[in-house]
Amino acid sequence: MQTTKTCAVIGAGPGGMASAIRMANKGYRVTVFEANGWAGGKLSQSVEQGYRFDMGPSVFTMPQFVDELYTLSGKNPRDYYDYISLDPVYRYFYEDGTHIVAYKDPEKFAEEVAQKTTESKETVVRYLRDVQQKYDLTADIFLHNSLHKIGNYFTGRVLRGILNFGKLEAFKTMDKSNRTWFKDPHVVQLFNRYATYNGSDPYQAPATLNVIPHLEINLGAYLPKGGMYAITKGLVKLGEDLGITYRYNTRVKRIVLQNNRATGIETEQNGVEPFDVVVSNMDVYNTYKHLIPEARKPKTTLEQPKSSSAIIFYWGIKHSFEQLGLHNIFFSANYPEEFDHITRKKQLYNDPTIYLNITSKKSPDDAPEGCENWFTMINAPHNAGQDNWDEMIAQTRENLIHKLSRNLGTDIRPLIACELIWEPRKIEAITSSAFGAIYGNSSNNKFAAFLRHANFSSRIKNLYFAGGSVHPGPSIPLCMLSAKITTNLIPNA
Template sequence: MPEKIAVIGSGVGGVAVAARLAAKGYHVDVFEQSDMPGGKMSEIRHDGYRFDTGPSLFTAPEMVDELIALCNEYDTDFQYSKLDTICRYFYEDGMVIDASGDPLQFAAELAEKAGEDPGTVLKYLDESRKIFEFTYPVFIRNSLHRARNYLTSDFIRALFRLHRLNPFISLHQLNRKYFRHPNTVQLFDRYATYNGSNPYKTPSTMRVIPHLEHNVGAFFPREGMYQIIRTLTSLCEKLDVRIHLNTRVEEIVLSRNKVSGIRVNGEMMPYDMVVSDADIWFVYRQLLKNLPFREKWFRHERSTSALVFYWGMEMESRQLDMHNILFSADYALEFRHLFELKTLQPDPTVYIFISSKVVKSDAPDGCENWFVMINVPENNGQDWDEVIAGARCRIEEKIERLLKVDVAKHRKFEFILDPRGIESRTASYRGSLYGNSSNSMWSAFRRHPNFSDINGLYFTGGSVHPGGGIPLCLSSAKIVADLIPILKK
């Protein structure tokens, strides 16, 4: 019986699968090229400030709870709270919308500010819930690439409801059918960016995301997002998983059509199975050296990347909440630039996340930790230094215009993350945040499966099925663990 498993990469998918497989009785080692676990979900500490570097919005917390329970660890200090206001939206026309975590209040706010019919808002969210409930067990919690999953009762139930998915129209077209005010349409269009896609192209099925946020809720861990990684790595340690930092895997070693180990520092280390959390592009390009490149999985458009400024601010902003969006005046133009022209338009949508609004210890007294992000195209060799300089000016102008805050006056220091850094630090092809984009109705089927035709080789993380973002990466870890039997001693 195979017993030893190597996991390549300690992103959220990697540590989640390591804990799951160790709980099944396997001896698991995790290899991480960086000096800290977490991949895109990392943290920076500087001068009394703490920043989560990547994900900032936490939905579906029950997936972390499920892992904690699976590992029988009931005394972790992992706690989180539900946000009253999910996000504050600022528009160039002066409108400000507080998106409440309570659907009724959210509908009332959209009625008051944008003249929407509250019944229509609730109907939209309710239909999103129904679609989520029948797609989730089939498309998210299971492999799409195993024939036997098409014979389950869940799949057959979903088959009878497929017409509700409306995959032939875009998310934007759907939102225009429901809502009167362009600002409401823009608010609901934004959900396409949650997996790096274009609302004018991505199928309307993406409407399931507002269900998670508005019907179920948005949450925040008591000590910030990186606490998720700290919790998962401590589960791993308790199950005797060893996490080897600063250790790059150079090759997945095969013998005939089966995994026989990995190569690290030129040395072969024997393993019975390998689960890779690394971007699938690099797995084929660099780690499976003697295999032909599987072109068919990579023809697809990449998802967007990000440009993030981490600003240590010596001020407290009364107008801002924890999650804030300063919308672009022309969303269609923004996405044309991101996906067709591969540049930035002059007025990008700006996201400002301030964890110190909730986690007071994340910034010194009277100060705030601003994570300021814009969507940018994947790295195609653009002159990023020039893009960054231009973007910084435009973002500062927008903040001054909409919030009346002089950033330069209050900024103590700055760190920057751009697509080049995302690519080099987390080995994500072209710095895309979510692997392939979901800009076509077939995207879900064109993501690489969680298994391969090589015996003992599996894949987890945001570049494979079911996709990027914390909940989906945690799902991919579950799917992989379900494919590997419990170890019988």
């Protein structure tokens, strides 16, 4: 009798959904266990009084890594979800009244920067070429392969990256490198901002991370039709079409270990169930803490400082603002001070940089007519046990209302029709992200990439990890790559 091998995936975050799809393609019978009553993890949505809000990710880059799951499964991604390319991508507002529009075409963006600042178009173009080169040198080392398998270091492309180590600027900070390129503080601040894409601090994080603007500015940013949540809906549907079982409202409370081998999982509802392979998409810190407390912990990896978190006010706004686009940034007048508060003081700064995302600019159904769905986010420290969160959040709400009202020339307070809030404690409660850190370990340390947990356990057989808290790191595209690296380590059923 032929038996089908089984795989349990713990968590239906992007990395969990992608792992499940890849395992189904490898011939496994896959069950996804999800603690919430919905899929997506941070890539989820809420609807309130006719306003639809994407709760987490809002910037979609490298969509080809999501599409790959469909083509691998013999399906046309466009039958499941679709997306548009954005132009312009961002609108930047500075406290001194400077306003820079980031156009899709890198040359046009460089021209705009030259017009609005003291930098030349040529310097911006050269910078964008440089970050592309950095990406080309690093992608194979840091993104596409396991960093924890020695054999992966001996491929031509990886060796080329290692030989060009100096160009990666691992021993300079992002800010320092950006200041050697640009003298105009507006431009330095604009490029320093990309540190926040993985919860880092540009005054500490290695300049290698200056590859991030390449992904958005050179390769482009996209918006799924129907909003970011369309990615989740598409992946769940693909999973179901492949025969994957999703069990919602089912928290895994233990991974069963026997003789250093994962043999199943345990839930409140069904007790112990055997599985041949277990892939944990739960934050790796909490996987060790809650699901395998008896296992020896990789201390150095788990005890790295955590990334930043965020506070998001999801506001239904009874007005439409012509000067705003889909992605808007209102910069702090003092960026170093803002990051000193987030990283060192673990407090909120009173003039934070505000990221304002409005999907109804492109998807009018996301808000009632003449209204907008505002995703108003600031970067925040993770929950390090501060005892003044409620106070800080209330103060931040006031600061945001004042700053946005001032910049927009309209008092927004009476326009707020409804409100939802996510903050570090809530993010941990809803997604099990340790300390409410959005991006796992922080990347402020130059060795951070090597100190993320591997996609497998070297001590426990048949246990694997995929998602933003493990290699290669956070964000939708990296979670897609995490699932790919992880499942490539597992033999076919």
